[in-house]
Amino acid sequence: MKIAIRSGAVISAAALTFALAACSPSNEATTESEAPEATATAAAEGSETAEATAELSGNLQGAGASSQESGMDAWRAGFQNMYPDVTVGYDPVGSGGGIEQFLSGAVPFAGSDGLLEAGEYEQAVERCDGDGGAYHLPMYISPVAIIFNLEGVGTLNLDAETVANIFDGNITTWNDEAIASQNEGVELPDTTITVVYRSDSSGTSENFTDYLEQASDGTWPYEATKEFSTAADQSIGADGTSAVVDTVTSTNGAIGYADASRAGSLGTVAIKVGEEYVPFSPEAAANIVAASPLSEEANGENDLAFAIDRTTTDSSAYPLTLVSYHIVCSQYDDETERALVTEFEKYVASAEGQAAAADAAGIAPLTDELSAQITEILDGIAAAA
């Protein structure tokens, strides 16, 4: 269902119009000559009661990762509530499509589950005004849960090697010694394990395989990739998060991975971090970002492109976490565009915006420090002309 919407939605640059309306009659008189395309009627009529919040108007269009879709719905609603004259649109075409549209200048920001590649960084320098290039802002932090369907078992402790062995088909029954030894007191049946994975190309798969590759000490034989592959004989590929959850729910002995907010009543795995087993939680997910270094390829310290440290031993962190970014330019010469992008992104990074998306999509809200850091970067973009 998602596919149909994604592929059907084609954004044309021509549809993007930005207009900054004057906020009051007096203002209008003084700045009118400079104001580009003053579509002032709506704002002017409400001038008596107009507050600072009504100073923005126009149309902000983004495109990218479908993982952010439900979060983006919450942000759009919240932001439009603050600025009734602003329209925000987000086309969930996928990370690749979003980056492509961003680089071609069709949209002012993109949502992406992955980081820009070196070549794309270069293109971003050309695309953006000035020479600053583009920045990643980690707006959408979401733990990925390893879910399973095993009657009477609500949670299991597993280390990364065991998870890797299960998902690659080396461990085929639930009462395998490797599982049992980590879960004393849990009654494990001899049910065959059915591995359920995402058959579509997805950021969730990429984060999960990245975790397995980094943390399993070589047990996971593949590289991190958006296309999950497994040697498990008893495996089922399903298209999209919902299908994975449905398949796990309907298959006794199934194990899979999905956005934690969708785990529902299924059993979940507490993964071994350092010496402890850590279940997923918003706090632990946010902590892994704070505990991770920036990517070596990052575009300066304002580019918050994290190289998530899946091997961390900090047991307050949950390393199996998906970080999805908003990619923005470091400089926008168009005043309207700059105002819209920075104000919107500041709202997204704010406690209020993060709480809205946590309610709607189950994301892990940013830590206060990270939120403040992002706001500072956005202020910098807003100031740069």
Added chain:
Amino acid sequence: MSKRIDINNLNVYYGEFLAVEDVSLSIEPKSITAFIGPSGCGKSTFLRTLNRMHEVIPGARVEGEVLIDGVNLYGDNVDPVTVRRHVGMVFQRPNPFPTMSIAENVLAGYRLNNKRVSKSQADDLVEESLRGANLWNEVKDRLDRPGSSLSGGQQQRLCIARAIAIKPDVLLMDEPCSALDPISTLAIEDLMAELKDQYTIVIVTHNMQQAARVSDRTAFFNIAGTGKPGKLIEMNETPVMFSTPSEKATEDYISGRFG
């Protein structure tokens, strides 16, 4: 092979509509009997009751009996499919199967009864039937060509060959020449004259000269008006019918003062 037909008090209905009312007549074996009458008088419908082909139309039914050598076609334990294998029919427009070759057309009916036919048997039957239909000499070199490649008159003779290939007791012909030119018509009429030595032939025709030329006995059907049932007016030896009919309506029709 030739059999006698006796029809007693036959009514033909389409649903509630009475199409043909109370017909009783006898058809002699080894003779040609012609049905004439104006359009809509029920003569074709009546002809079709003789091999139960009228039943193809939903709701059609009859009352009365049709006896072929004493066996009632509408009695219990009579299957219309079997009836039709004994009472062959040739239609107004030639209708060879377009997807079959000339030879296959001739064999089509025969194959229904005999699933296995040897090559030589088949060849013999094709030749015999086509000769019987006076078509052999014209088509013997192209038996594998489609039946639809023939002229109209040839197609009609092919249909006759197809009908006689299953050696029927009776051959019904529903205006067999109305779609043909005079020369083809003549060929069919000659053929009928030859076939009557072996078959009981019943022909419906609009062409009174044709009836006069080929038939031994003629039955005249008429209709009182639209929505009324068709009726048998009279039946007699053909020369008598065309010279001194006993009914006024017959005389009017034959002399062209009517219809």
Added chain:
Amino acid sequence: MTQSTSSPEAPAENDYGTHPGAAANRVFRWLSTGAGALILITLAAVATFLLAEAWPALAMSSEELGETVSFIKPEDGQSLMEIIGYLIFGTLVISIIALLIATPVAIGIALFISHYAPRRLAQGLGYMIDLLAAVPSVVYGLWGVAVLVPFLTPFYQFLADYLGFIPLFAPPESGEIFTGRVAMSAGIVLAIMILPIITAVSREVFLQTPTLHEEAALAMGATRWEMIKMAVFPFGRSGMIGATMLGLGRALGETMAVLMIISPGLTFSAAILQPNQHNTIAAYIALQFPEANAMGVNSLIAMGLALFVITLLVNMLARWVVSRRKDFSGAN
């Protein structure tokens, strides 16, 4: 004779010149010619687009493409060409399952409607079948996953237990059919989806069988079924082939239902009861498109081009089959 409408200046005024319908006739001729040309232009435009967009991927070396596009892995035997090969195979396997199931059923339904059912029932049934065509493929996909697949799984187990020695019905290594998300299920759902189109077209063709031919068969003592074999099928042959090809066209291009039902894989395996063996071109494109980068999109379009070519070939084959016995078609 002097009321001719042509203007007085006309050099050769006579009674046999223009007539009132002439202009409309000319306009209509241009309109219909235009419509014919439009379809050719559209087709050419699609082909050109596919070629132009696929070219960058086709022209690139396999290794380079493997580095650029995440789903192309030449080192694992999944270069672009190899993937296309697997997908063509999968597409054909699933479409053929669909056709093998749908065609006999559809022709049976069409015959029932055209030659067996009482008129009122026939109308109702025809309407119901047409309604099947109006159901969106997403619904078929959902229904397939939620209802049909669980329902079929025990049946597959039965097939695998007793006919598993045939490669077609071979179960997974463990011998247990642990999921029904296999090519067979996708084929069955596709069969239901293409049923209406094959039924509708066949029904129309059967209804047009000349009464003359039907009566010819009945009059020599054919049963209803023998009449159908003698008159209806030969007459409707090209129509049935056409109907089947229309169905095949839909099956080849169907995305959603396959996407939702099958657990996909890339192999040349004949095992239609095993998951992770087959995928179709359309479903593969839908799986990869959202996260594909620019070159990835080019590669996917190259697969689309392959689908385009297959569909074209299938249609050409159908035309050839139809025209082979043109003399006997009954079209005259």
